[in-house]
Amino acid sequence: MGEIASASELISLNGHHQHQPSEQKKNICVFQMPLHYPRFQKHDYEKMSEWKLDCLLKEYGLPLNLGDLNQKRKFAMGAFLWT
Numbered sequence: 001m002g003e004i005a006s007a008s009e010l011i012s013l014n015g016h017h018q019h020q021p022s023e024q025k026k027n028i029c030v031f032q033m034p035l036h037y038p039r040f041q042k043h044d045y046e047k048m049s050e051w052k053l054d055c056l057l058k059e060y061g062l063p064l065n066l067g068d069l070n071q072k073r074k075f076a077m078g079a080f081l082w083t
Contacts, residue, residue, distance in 0.1 A: 038080050045077045 038056060040048070048056075053072045054064055062079060066072050 040080065042077060042081060045073050045081075048073065048076075 038060075045053075050069045050072065053069070053076055056076060057064055057066075057072070060079075062075075064072075066075050
């Protein structure tokens, strides 16, 4: 799940910025891949602070309500490590 953006917020679709019509009242999920893939290694995630993990997950449109710090670390490693 990505961040929820209201219809009135600016969203990015296929690299083009568009405003949703104001008559649409639905919430939509938007995933926007940042320009660079994170280059952290397993030991980086194991010692990463919670605020930094939150920033990383938010940047990639991933959920922040994953539980405690260890659960966030496991999620980030599963999402970003290629092992």
